[in-house]
Amino acid sequence: MTERGDDAKPGFDEARAIVTASAPPPVELIVPLAxxxxxxxxxxxxxxxxCPGFNASAMDGFAFAADATAAATAQMPVALAIAGEYRAGHSSTAAIPGAAYPISTGARMPIGCDTVITTERARVIEKSGxxxxxxxMPETIGRNxxxxGEDAQVGALVLTPGQRITAEAIGALASYGVSDVPVFRSPGSRSFRPVTSWAGHPRRAPFPMPMAR
Structure with a gap:
């Protein structure tokens, strides 16, 4: 701190240091995500x-195993029998080899299927019912x-200390399975009890940290 006369006013840096030194430490607490x-x-x-928690279709269309189309050509097309249907919220079952399944956006992929062709690109024919x-032509594995874990895997860092929690962040945290959030108490707030077990350790997660894979 620089020396000054009794009547001199403190400079900006000195004034900020005085205020910072006299301010009480921020109170940390855990609140529900909502x-x-x-x-x-x-x-x-x-x-x-x-996130996502399972392999899911990114588009409406048909799910199938890409290797079943490996031999497809314009002269010798490959036809996959259409069986069953998968919609969002339904469980996944093992696919029949060489079959294709109608599937909606967000639905679990049938076990054994790895690719989706969109409804707009699909060519469907009917023969004997x-x-x-x-x-x-062959389809590229993994399309659509x-x-x-494509968006985030267990243990991935989502937010760091000092970030404001927006509506978008709430949605992301919910999709990542975060239910309780460590925050700084708002000035004058009396709605929550401070957390003391991890106070003073702002970089330590207040809940069991998932292990990164």
Whole structure:
């Protein structure tokens, strides 16, 4: 601190240092995710689960195994029998080899399927009461599929201390399985009890941190 006369006013840096030194330390607490909007994070936040939590279709269309189309050509097309249907919220079952399945956006991929062709691109024919999905060229494996953990894997760092929690952040935290959030208490707030077990450690997660894979 620089020397000054008794009547001299402190400079900006000195005044800021005086205010900072006299201010009480911020109080940290844990609130439910629904109450965290507009607050400031007090610790690192980590994904508690993979997002998405399973292999899912990114488009409406048909799910199938790409290697079943490997021999498809314009002269010798490959036809996959259409069986069953998968919609969002339904469980996944093992696919029949060489079959294709109608699937909606967000639905779990049938076990054994790794690719989706969109409804707009699909060519469907019917023969003897059975519908077939026809390919005139091989399809690229993984097309139109969101793989498990593609957005974030368990243990991934989502937010760091000092970030404001927006509506978008609330949605992301919910999808990552975060239910409780460490925040700084708002001035004058009496709604929450401060957390003391991890106070003074702003970079330590207040909940069991998932192990990164």
């Amino acid at each position: 109450d965290a909007l507009g607050r400031w994070t007090a610790a690192d936040l980590f994904a508690a689960r993979d 059975q519908r077939f999905l026809v390919f005139h 599929v969101r793989c498990q």
